[in-house]
Amino acid sequence: MDPAPSPIRTICCIGAGYVGGPTMAVIADRCPGIQVTVVDLNAERIAAWNDPDLSRLPVYEPGLDAVVGRARGRNLHFTTEVDAAIAAADMVFLSVNTPTKTRGVGAGQASDLRWIEASARQVAASARGHTIVVEKSTLPVRTAETVKAILGAAQQNRPEGDRRQAKTFAVLSNPEFLAEGTAIGDLEAPDRVLIGGEDTAAIESLAGIYATWVPQDRILRTNLWSSELSKLTANAFLAQRISSINSIAALCEATGADVREVGRAIGTDSRIGAKFLQAGPGFGGSCFQKDILNLVYLCRHYGLDEEAGYWEQVVTLNTWQQDRIARMVVQRLFGTVTGKRLALLGFAFKADTNDTREAPAIRICQNLIEEGARLVIVDPKVSVSQIVTDLGQPPSDADGGWQAASSPLEAASGADAVLILTEWRDYATLDWGAIAAVMRRPAWLFDARAIADAAAARAAGLNVWRVGEG
Numbered sequence: 001m002d003p004a005p006s007p008i009r010t011i012c013c014i015g016a017g018y019v020g021g022p023t024m025a026v027i028a029d030r031c032p033g034i035q036v037t038v039v040d041l042n043a044e045r046i047a048a049w050n051d052p053d054l055s056r057l058p059v060y061e062p063g064l065d066a067v068v069g070r071a072r073g074r075n076l077h078f079t080t081e082v083d084a085a086i087a088a089a090d091m092v093f094l095s096v097n098t099p100t101k102t103r104g105v106g107a108g109q110a111s112d113l114r115w116i117e118a119s120a121r122q123v124a125a126s127a128r129g130h131t132i133v134v135e136k137s138t139l140p141v142r143t144a145e146t147v148k149a150i151l152g153a154a155q156q157n158r159p160e161g162d163r164r165q166a167k168t169f170a171v172l173s174n175p176e177f178l179a180e181g182t183a184i185g186d187l188e189a190p191d192r193v194l195i196g197g198e199d200t201a202a203i204e205s206l207a208g209i210y211a212t213w214v215p216q217d218r219i220l221r222t223n224l225w226s227s228e229l230s231k232l233t234a235n236a237f238l239a240q241r242i243s244s245i246n247s248i249a250a251l252c253e254a255t256g257a258d259v260r261e262v263g264r265a266i267g268t269d270s271r272i273g274a275k276f277l278q279a280g281p282g283f284g285g286s287c288f289q290k291d292i293l294n295l296v297y298l299c300r301h302y303g304l305d306e307e308a309g310y311w312e313q314v315v316t317l318n319t320w321q322q323d324r325i326a327r328m329v330v331q332r333l334f335g336t337v338t339g340k341r342l343a344l345l346g347f348a349f350k351a352d353t354n355d356t357r358e359a360p361a362i363r364i365c366q367n368l369i370e371e372g373a374r375l376v377i378v379d380p381k382v383s384v385s386q387i388v389t390d391l392g393q394p395p396s397d398a399d400g401g402w403q404a405a406s407s408p409l410e411a412a413s414g415a416d417a418v419l420i421l422t423e424w425r426d427y428a429t430l431d432w433g434a435i436a437a438v439m440r441r442p443a444w445l446f447d448a449r450a451i452a453d454a455a456a457a458r459a460a461g462l463n464v465w466r467v468g469e470g
């Protein structure tokens with residue numbers, strides 16, 4: 001008979017980022033009987049999570065402020081006291097960053113696991129009694145072996161009769177599938193919760209937490225390796241759809257078809273489904289490229305070179321889409337944008353987030369800056385300092401420079417073109433008459449999200465390119 005799952009009374013989450021913060025906030029909000037402490041080495045980030053002004057949380061997610069407001073101070077805590085929080089926890093989530101390696105073996109493809117290793121070592125050193133360690137970060141398949149080796153080295157199996165609490169561990173994989181901008185909805189009503197492990201009691205302890213608000217038929221249980229690989233595979237399949245529809249978008253533009261019509265026609269096939277078929281400037285975000293390249297690395301590591309090439313093409317085409325759009329802008333503006341003012345609407349990698357990690361706007365801006373354009377960038381949620389970091393240069397009104405503007409109308413003043421790179425809802429209702437009136441003619445709208453009112457823009461005298469429209 002498997003041991004009954006031990007009730008979880010205290011949780012520690014290592015990593016107060018885009019995943020750790022929202023995930024733990026929802027768990028605390030839904031499980032008032034569990035004390036949840038989120039820890040981070042980044043004191044600034046922790047201070048922002050503790051800011052009394054809930055509009056200043058370090059992660060912008062619709063609905064997150066309400067969730068944090070209910071639980072923070074009651075049973076949700078944020079602190080830099082990592083070791084103390086680990087010592088007090090029955091369950092520790094590892095939700096640290098796992099970026100692509102930039103040096104050494106596997107650089108450019110493999111995941112850099114130094115933060116996972118460091119946090120596992122912190123757990124090994126500070127944990128007390130029996131601790132369930134949960135991999136929440138996206139990890140290469142079989143990383144649990146590393147985590148278990150580190151924890152195992154610290155495990156103390158007391159001799160019979162020794163009443164001191166033994167330090168023992170169970171390791172689970174529980175990858176997160178939330179998407180940014182919809183994190184709260186994704187966490188409160190997930191398509192599925194995936195739990196991988198070998199220790200049934202530990203699996204049921206974690207399943208019991210999610211079962212507080214997630215129906216049992218959506219709580220999937222599997223083995224460690226399948227769980228770790230499922231996360232990489234999910235992101236690879238999602239990103240593959242985007243590169244697939246973007247490749248069809250280019251064919252639509254060349255043949256007079258419309259990618260939105262094609263998307264509707266194929267998406268009504270229940271085997272394909274209608275979601276994730278929006279053509280755009282390519283996928284951004286911190287994870288798609290990272291996770292696919294990690295899959296490519298793993299395939300090559302196991303000698304599966306054909307499979308590695310198959311998945312690598314998803315990333316290759318994504319980069320091509322961003323370069324194609326920049327090239328097309330230059331071509332349509334008579335082959336040169338040197339000294340020309342281009343208004344860029346949207347810098348975040350998608351709407352409803354302030355996250356710019358791997359945003360398509362970064363590469364497209366860099367290409368146009370290389371061509372000598374004078375960019376004017378507008379984004380409702382991304383800070384100027386973040387754009388400075390991402391573009392690697394301060395604002396300048398010289399050729400090959402960029403400046404920020406506070407509105408699309410201000411950015412379009414004197415501009416030869418407006419580019420839409422993020423699908424912020426406001427861009428669907430812009431006043432194209434007013435915008436066209438301040439632009440230099442002949443003037444263009446390049447809508448890489450097909451969100452703008454193209455008829456209104458054309459009626460205002462603008463030339464219009466929309467992704468995927470022939």
Ligand SMILES: NC(=O)C1=CN([C@@H]2O[C@H](COP(=O)(O)OP(=O)(O)OC[C@H]3O[C@@H](n4cnc5c(N)ncnc54)[C@H](O)[C@@H]3O)[C@@H](O)[C@H]2O)C=CC1
Pocket residue numbers: 014015016017018019020039040041042045082095096097098115116118119122136137138139176177178179180286287
């Ligand atoms: N961002 C997203 O939408 C999603 C991310 N993921 C995965 O979740 C993991 C975390 O991603 P994000 O939250 O975006 O990363 P993030 O970079 O926003 O947050 C990670 C945090 O961990 C902290 N940290 C690192 N090592 C630490 C240590 N030893 N002790 C204490 N704090 C430490 C860092 O200071 C950082 O604040 C990654 O593996 C990612 O692939 C999974 C699903 C969605």
Ligand SMILES: O=C(O)[C@H]1O[C@H](OP(=O)(O)OP(=O)(O)OC[C@H]2O[C@@H](n3ccc(=O)[nH]c3=O)[C@H](O)[C@@H]2O)[C@H](O)[C@@H](O)[C@@H]1O
Pocket residue numbers: 138176177178179180181235238242275276277278279280281282283284285286287288349350351
């Ligand atoms: O592992 C992760 O980090 C997460 O990555 C993605 O979530 P996220 O990157 O936050 O956002 P998405 O909504 O997936 O968008 C990713 C990119 O694809 C683009 N996209 C998305 C959908 C679409 O139809 N077309 C399209 O171009 C978006 O504009 C964005 O640049 C996955 O959707 C999540 O399930 C996963 O947990």
